[in-house]
Amino acid sequence: MNIHIGSIGEKLAVKYIKEKGYDVLDCNYSTKLGELDIIAEKHDIIIFIEVKTRTSGIFGIPSEAVNYRKQQTIQKLSQQYILYKNLDKSHFSYRFDVIEVKLMGKKYKINHIENAF
Numbered sequence: 001m002n003i004h005i006g007s008i009g010e011k012l013a014v015k016y017i018k019e020k021g022y023d024v025l026d027c028n029y030s031t032k033l034g035e036l037d038i039i040a041e042k043h044d045i046i047i048f049i050e051v052k053t054r055t056s057g058i059f060g061i062p063s064e065a066v067n068y069r070k071q072q073t074i075q076k077l078s079q080q081y082i083l084y085k086n087l088d089k090s091h092f093s094y095r096f097d098v099i100e101v102k103l104m105g106k107k108y109k110i111n112h113i114e115n116a117f
Contacts (some may be wrong), residue, residue, distance in 0.1 A: 009053025009074055010037055010103035016110050022047070028039070029081055034073045036081060038099075045093045048078045050116075053101040062100035071096070071117045 014024055015064040023042040029036040050070070052062030059065070066074075066103040074096060081090065102109045 005053050010051045012101050012108055013051045013099040031080055034077055036077050045095055047095050047097050049097045049099055050074055051099045053105045063098045066098050
């Protein structure tokens, strides 16, 4: 996918979750294993958010790209992040969300799937 399109989608997703009262802890956390798009917190829940952006339906629904293998990678990355940031596991709960961003010219639509996996 076009990196520029993905970047636009991630910026829109960050704006969206901030408007919903989330605190953004990190964006584009990267290791050799892969990348976490957005790490946010709300009500003592750490949320690992995968953002999928599309400009058309030719490749299907954006969330379909978060298959089992991608989910496993995100879960491993989240464990690395928790250790790296030394987050107290007893203080926080964790969840995995997917945010679909559909770009339509100058307009866009966001679908936030909480507890996606």
